Amino acid sequence: MQNTFNPKEYIHMPNCDRCNKPTTVSIMSVFNTETICGACKDDERQAPGYAAARDAERNAVRSGNYNFAGVGLSATDHVFLAERRKARATA
Numbered sequence: 154m155q156n157t158f159n160p161k162e163y164i165h166m167p168n169c170d171r172c173n174k175p176t177t178v179s180i181m182s183v184f185n186t187e188t189i190c191g192a193c194k195d196d197e198r199q200a201p202g203y204a205a206a207r208d209a210e211r212n213a214v215r216s217g218n219y220n221f222a223g224v225g226l227s228a229t230d231h232v233f234l235a236e237r238r239k240a241r242a243t244a
C-alpha cells in the first residue's frame with residue numbers, strides 16, 4: 154500500500170532551513186549549506202547574488218572541492234529573501 158498516509162513519515166519530514174515549513178523536497182542552497190524547499194529555491198534564483206554564488210560553487214566543484222560551503226548570503230540577498238518569504242506568507 155504505497156499511498157497510505159503515514160503519520161510517522163509526516164513527522165520525520167524535514168523542515169526547510171530557511172522558511173521552516175515542512176518540505177517533501179530538500180534542495181541545497183547555493184549560498185550556504187542550508188537545505189531548502191522548492192519555494193525558497195525559487196526565491197533564491199531571483200536573489201541578486203545568485204549567479205555569483207552559483208558560479209563560485211561550480212568552480213569549487215570543478216576544482217575538486219565537493220564540500221564547498223558556499224559564499225554565504227550577503228546582506229542584500231538576506232534582505233531580498235526575507236522580503237520574498239514575507240510576501241509568500243501573506244499571499
Ligand SMILES: [Zn+2]
Nearest residue numbers: 169172190193
Ligand atoms: Zn522554504
